[in-house]
Amino acid sequence: MHSSFPHPFGRNTVSVLGGITLHEEHENCEDMARRRRRVPHTDLPYAVLVADDEVLIRSTIVAILKAEGYDAVGVKDGVAAVECAQRLEPDVVLADVSMPAMNGIEAAKRIRAALPKTRIICFSGHAESSDLLVQARNAGYHFEFLPKPLKPEALIEALKKKP
Amino acid sequence: MKEAPLILVADDEPLVAHTLVEILKAEGFRAISVTNGAAAVEWAERARPAVVICDVMMPTLDGIEAAKRIRKLLPDTEIVLFSGQAASGSMIDRACAEGYTFKVLPKPIRPDLLLQLIREMTGMESTK
Numbered sequence: 001m002h003s004s005f006p007h008p009f010g011r012n013t014v015s016v017l018g019g020i021t022l023h024e025e026h027e028n029c030e031d032m033a034r035r036r037r038r039v040p041h042t043d044l045p046y047a048v049l050v051a052d053d054e055v056l057i058r059s060t061i062v063a064i065l066k067a068e069g070y071d072a073v074g075v076k077d078g079v080a081a082v083e084c085a086q087r088l089e090p091d092v093v094l095a096d097v098s099m100p101a102m103n104g105i106e107a108a109k110r111i112r113a114a115l116p117k118t119r120i121i122c123f124s125g126h127a128e129s130s131d132l133l134v135q136a137r138n139a140g141y142h143f144e145f146l147p148k149p150l151k152p153e154a155l156i157e158a159l160k161k162k163p
Numbered sequence: 164m165k166e167a168p169l170i171l172v173a174d175d176e177p178l179v180a181h182t183l184v185e186i187l188k189a190e191g192f193r194a195i196s197v198t199n200g201a202a203a204v205e206w207a208e209r210a211r212p213a214v215v216i217c218d219v220m221m222p223t224l225d226g227i228e229a230a231k232r233i234r235k236l237l238p239d240t241e242i243v244l245f246s247g248q249a250a251s252g253s254m255i256d257r258a259c260a261e262g263y264t265f266k267v268l269p270k271p272i273r274p275d276l277l278l279q280l281i282r283e284m285t286g287m288e289s290t291k
Contacts, residue, residue: 054271056182076271125176149176149198 029084032073036088047090048159050074051081051107053099057150061094064152070159078102085111085118092119092159096148097129105132108143119163123148168213168285172196173203173229174245175221179272183216186274191287200224207233207240213285214241216277218270219251227254230265241284243277245270 027035029049036044048070052058058074065072075084079101085093093111095104108120124130125148133145146158170192174180180196187194195210197203201223207215215233219226230242246252247270255267266284268277282289 054176054179056179056272056274057176060178060182150178152178 027073029073029075029080029088032071033088036071045069045071046092046159047088048072048092048094049081049084049088049090050094051076051078051099051104052094052096053077054096057096061150061152061155064155065159068156068159078104078107081107082110082114086114089115090118092121094121094123094146094155097122097124097132098126103132104129105136105141105143109136109141112141112143120144121146121158123150125149167191167193168281168287169193169195169210170281171203171207171210171212171215173198173200173215173221173226174218175199176218179218183272183274183277186278187281190278190289192281192285200226200229203229204232204236208236211237212240214243214281216243216245216281218245219254220247225254226251227258231258231263234263234265242266243268243280243284245272247271 036047048065050058050061050072052061052074053076058076062072062074073084073088075081077099081093081095082102093108095108097104104122108122111118111120121144122133123146124133133143136143144158144163146154170187172180172183172194174183175198177198180198184194184196195206197206200221203215203217204224215230217226217230226244230244233240233242243266244255245268246255255265258265266280268280
């Protein structure tokens with residue numbers, strides 16, 4: 001599950017948000033899952049799966065999370081999120097609601113069915129996405145929610161807070 | 164030595180705006196960002212950028228309206244609009260019917276394509 005763009009940032013790394021380095025290519029899901037399987041679970045930082053079709057947002061969130069000590073990986077749509085979640089069994093999934101291939105709510109439902117203990121936080125800035133969240137809630141799915149535009153400090157606070 | 168072209172980025176998602184600015188700077192451009200359409204017009208008039216990169220769906224003043232005002236103030240400034248939702252496509256169509264021509268790129272943003280377009284618009288060569 002590599003980034004869809006061979007050279008999305010034009011060079012290897014770009015420094016963002018006060019010195020955090022944004023890498024052209026983050027570790028992919030498969031490699032991260034393999035690496036984590038080699039280490040006792042108690043020694044591992046929280047694994048966070050970030051699903052957003054906007055590469056600038058996805059890569060920046062992953063970079064912020066890594067700078068905060070989390071293990072993080074990004075995917076570009078809902079289908080990739082479900083596949084990666086099954087492989088990685090992350091502690092937390094951060095999913096944009098509005099995504100191609102499969103929206104974030106549908107992906108969240110499938111991840112919840114496969115991994116009931118995984119925490120799922122959806123984020124959205126569109127009214128129709130909020131409707132999808134309400135529909136999911138009415139169907140018995142309770143996902144945490146963060147509004148877009150995303151603020152890095154609010155994201156970290158949400159992750160540190162108990163669900 | 165000639166000053167690098169200035170690029171103004173307008174996007175209500177700060178992660179996108181900030182990261183685009185850093186990417187542009189890493190490529191040798193000067194760049195600043197704002198997070199709404201009204202600020203885009205204000206800063207375009209003040210800073211007179213070579214290129215304005217503008218999301219269509221933004222608060223206060225949408226990207227199309229901001230682009231129209233910037234075009235009137237700065238006819239030589241290149242304007243690139245980003246459109247991700249169906250509603251923003253309709254807004255762009257209406258602006259075209261009014262006689263406005265803007266370069267439109269789809270969302271999600273492809274930084275590599277955006278950089279290529281901005282280099283073409285400004286005549287700036289790649290630093291790589």
